Amino acid sequence: MNQKIIEIDILRYRPEEDDHPFTQTFDVPYSADMSILEALQYIKDHLDSSISFRWSCRMAICGSCGLMVNGVPKLGCKAFLRDYFPKRISLEPLANFPIERDLVVVMDDFINKLEEIKPYIIPEKNEAGDKKCLSEGAYKQTPEQMEKYRQFSMCINCGLCYAACPQYALDKKFIGPAALTLLARYNRDNRDAGSAERMKIVNQEEGVWGCTFVGYCSVVCPKGVDPAAAIQLLKVESSKDYLIGMFKPE
Amino acid sequence: MTEQKEKKYIRSHEPIFWGLFGAGGMLTAFLTPVMILITGLLIPLGIIDKGNFNYQTLHSFATSWYGAAIVLVLVALPLWHTLHRIFHALHDLGVKRGRDWQQVLCYGFAFAVSVFTFTILLQMF
Numbered sequence: 380m381n382q383k384i385i386e387i388d389i390l391r392y393r394p395e396e397d398d399h400p401f402t403q404t405f406d407v408p409y410s411a412d413m414s415i416l417e418a419l420q421y422i423k424d425h426l427d428s429s430i431s432f433r434w435s436c437r438m439a440i441c442g443s444c445g446l447m448v449n450g451v452p453k454l455g456c457k458a459f460l461r462d463y464f465p466k467r468i469s470l471e472p473l474a475n476f477p478i479e480r481d482l483v484v485v486m487d488d489f490i491n492k493l494e495e496i497k498p499y500i501i502p503e504k505n506e507a508g509d510k511k512c513l514s515e516g517a518y519k520q521t522p523e524q525m526e527k528y529r530q531f532s533m534c535i536n537c538g539l540c541y542a543a544c545p546q547y548a549l550d551k552k553f554i555g556p557a558a559l560t561l562l563a564r565y566n567r568d569n570r571d572a573g574s575a576e577r578m579k580i581v582n583q584e585e586g587v588w589g590c591t592f593v594g595y596c597s598v599v600c601p602k603g604v605d606p607a608a609a610i611q612l613l614k615v616e617s618s619k620d621y622l623i624g625m626f627k628p629e
Numbered sequence: 630m631t632e633q634k635e636k637k638y639i640r641s642h643e644p645i646f647w648g649l650f651g652a653g654g655m656l657t658a659f660l661t662p663v664m665i666l667i668t669g670l671l672i673p674l675g676i677i678d679k680g681n682f683n684y685q686t687l688h689s690f691a692t693s694w695y696g697a698a699i700v701l702v703l704v705a706l707p708l709w710h711t712l713h714r715i716f717h718a719l720h721d722l723g724v725k726r727g728r729d730w731q732q733v734l735c736y737g738f739a740f741a742v743s744v745f746t747f748t749i750l751l752q753m754f
Binding site: 495545549579580582583584586588591614617618621622624 | 636638639640641642643644645647648717720721723
């Protein structure tokens with residue numbers, strides 16, 4: 380029996396030897412249950428060991444293997460050869476990020492933005508300026524209160540939404556979908572009292588107002604987080620904050 | 630850990646324009662098809678009597694306080710919507726030069742026409 384072959388074009392860039400990225404084509408034995416990530420592993424094991432790509436969990440939990448498959452941001456482990464075969468597949472590093480090597484991108488800007496939005500619970504302080512003592516018991520939350528932010532907490536920081544966002548492509552100052560969604564996740568958490576601090580980030584031009592609701596972030600999100608919805612909800616919050624700010628300037 | 634310097638955040642005035650944009654978009658989406666249906670299809674086909682749309686009836690509608698308010702809202706809000714969209718489309722198309730002037734021209738036009746409509750309606754009373 381003849382083994383079916385699928386052609387995979389990979390955009391390669393090795394900074395120490397290449398002046399420009401170039402495309403290299405590999406012939407990979409096709410099987411219907413093979414993911415793009417497995418195809419890359421096959422290439423690395425059998426065809427060219429110099430190829431670089433990030434991966435870890437193989438099951439859409441770690442968010443490491445984001446790449447552009449035929450120009451669409453996807454997780455390598457969640458995209459399968461059968462959805463492209465017999466057409467060829469082109470793999471490129473995630474758009475809107477600088478290339479570090481082959482399919483590996485520099486995520487620094489994204490990680491800095493995630494840190495910038497204070498992605499942790501800021502507890503309420505009492506009159507003395509102290510937070511609740513451990514002996515005073517836990518911060519309680521009802522299932523309804525959890526439902527307010529649960530969807531936005533499912534993000535795995537894969538960066539696909541940044542690769543999809545045309546506004547981030549135009550202006551790297553824009554805080555972007557995943558970070559704003561994470562911000563919404565903490566602002567919508569009833570145990571958190573840091574909304575006022577975070578609203579300052581939201582209210583900026585490069586906060587939610589850099590978004591024009593293209594919505595592609597929500598289309599490409601592999602975890603159904605819907606960052607576009609989080610940003611629209613934050614826009615409403617920011618507008619309320621603006622109105623309040625008009626009557627009660629700081 | 631080193632103490633982080635508090636970053637200076639600048640509040641955007643976008644909520645005003647986004648609010649007008651949203652209101653205008655809502656109106657446009659719901660009412661424009663109805664207006665096209667009435668003036669473009671139902672009247673020419675004779676399903677609605679043309680007589681209801683003569684100058685006298687429309688003039689008396691526009692000179693009543695509620696009629697004037699409806700006309701103003703129907704002209705002004707979709708205009709703010711359109712020019713907000715044009716302003717942002719210029720950014721999307723990569724027209725980087727003179728963002729300040731683009732803003733003044735876009736929102737200035739919407740503002741001027743809104744005021745113009747308002748004065749005309751006021752004059753008719």
